[in-house]
Amino acid sequence: MINQKAGSVTFENVKKTFGAFTAIPDLSLTIEPGTLVTLLGPSGCGKTTTLRMLAGLEHPTAGRILIGGKDVTMLPANERDVSMVFQSYALFPHMSSLDNVAYGLESSGLSRREAREKAEEGLSLVGLAGMGGRLPAELSGGQQQRVAVARALVLEPQVLLLDEPLSNLDARLRRRVRTEIRELQQRLGFTAVYVTHDQDEALAVSDRIIVMKDGEIAQSGAPRDLYEFPASSFIADFMGEANVIACEVVGIDGAEADIRIGSLTHRVPAGRAKPGAASLAVRPGAVTLAEGRGEGLAGRILHSAYLGDHVEYEVETDVGTLFIVDHAVDRILPAASNATLGFKNRGIALISN
Structure with a gap:
């Protein structure tokens, strides 16, 4: 009204x-x-x-x-x-x-x-x-x-x-x-x-x-x-915390783009992306975390902190140190342990540099 x-x-x-x-x-x-x-x-x-x-x-x-x-x-x-x-x-x-x-x-x-x-x-x-x-x-x-x-x-x-x-x-x-x-x-x-x-x-x-x-x-x-859909790294970081990491756009299919992040490939909304080097904004809750080595982005736990309904992690990867929020509080990965990272379909966006 x-x-x-x-x-x-x-x-x-x-x-x-x-x-x-x-x-x-x-x-x-x-x-x-x-x-x-x-x-x-x-x-x-x-x-x-x-x-x-x-x-x-x-x-x-x-x-x-x-x-x-x-x-x-x-x-x-x-x-x-x-x-x-x-x-x-x-x-x-x-x-x-x-x-x-x-x-x-x-x-x-x-x-x-x-x-x-x-x-x-x-x-x-x-x-x-x-x-x-x-x-x-x-x-x-x-x-x-x-x-x-x-x-x-x-x-x-x-x-x-x-x-x-x-x-x-x-x-x-x-x-x-x-x-x-x-x-x-x-x-x-x-x-x-x-x-x-x-x-x-x-x-x-x-x-x-x-x-x-x-x-x-x-x-x-x-x-x-x-x-x-932040338009820049400034917006991505200011509108809630975000990991800004380098990636490569390897293909564009209509409104979606295929990107490579280290050894991992993923599909995201294309926006105005063009093939080649790009940046990706990744929300802390948009990263999946599995113990040990597997198919995905390899990581090593640097630090973990239990905060009641979620665990905060800092994870070292080939594309930089990522801050991750994980709601699986029944298992907490200890520092120095190996992990495999993946990305969800929401909470990630290509941004302009």
Whole structure:
């Protein structure tokens, strides 16, 4: 469901410089109404600068930004019809949860009674009905973040911006709150632009992920596409750990390619591959591991670590040392033992060098 108030977002050849430093050289992208798109990347990649330009907290050096088809490039933040959820929650500590949510509504001209009614509706939306009288200090971190989301949503913006919204929460709470944010976005159908450096978070909440590097888009697509079909070794390693190894494309048959990895041959999606030397991204869980020598890629166990539901291995092979995750915890291969490696059909992809 798409909310009728949800707006599109467009960046047209946007450039942003800070003195002699170019943070964003030339950015063009479009975000469809009613979708949750995540800007993902390491520190310094330009994702936060992009979000701040969308929010009106920074202005582009060149190019245009449109929200709902309207050029907002030089408009101040309060005229952009966006709301922002900050990493630090930014709640007023002396005000109740209800008053925090109602604050923006009252500032926009609603009467106190109308603002509080809408604020109560907002708290109900995020599962905090009946908790409006509590101060932020009386709430858990996850509850405080939900108050911040409610405060942003009640303003009914065209676009909701979320800047590292879960980074102050512990791992278990992050999983729960990210699920709540995703379910809320899907139920209400608002447009959201979500900034994070956490790959798991991006995979869990997004309709589309835009991975940024050095102020540019390294790859954009659905979570599954980016994880299973990375376009480069940077994407392969950033979207979850990957072994990047040399291989040879020995034949192409339509959409599939036959590759040779050491003494092992395997078939993978061809993508844009051409015959000859290539690189292969192999997820740690995409490698099969058998004890002793057999048909496959020969290896020697360098290290093994039992982690409850899986075992992590470092295995020396002719194509380099591979990191492998094996869920066969009933047998653990000891260091210095011989092993034979194979590859599954999923979790491996040819990539550009």
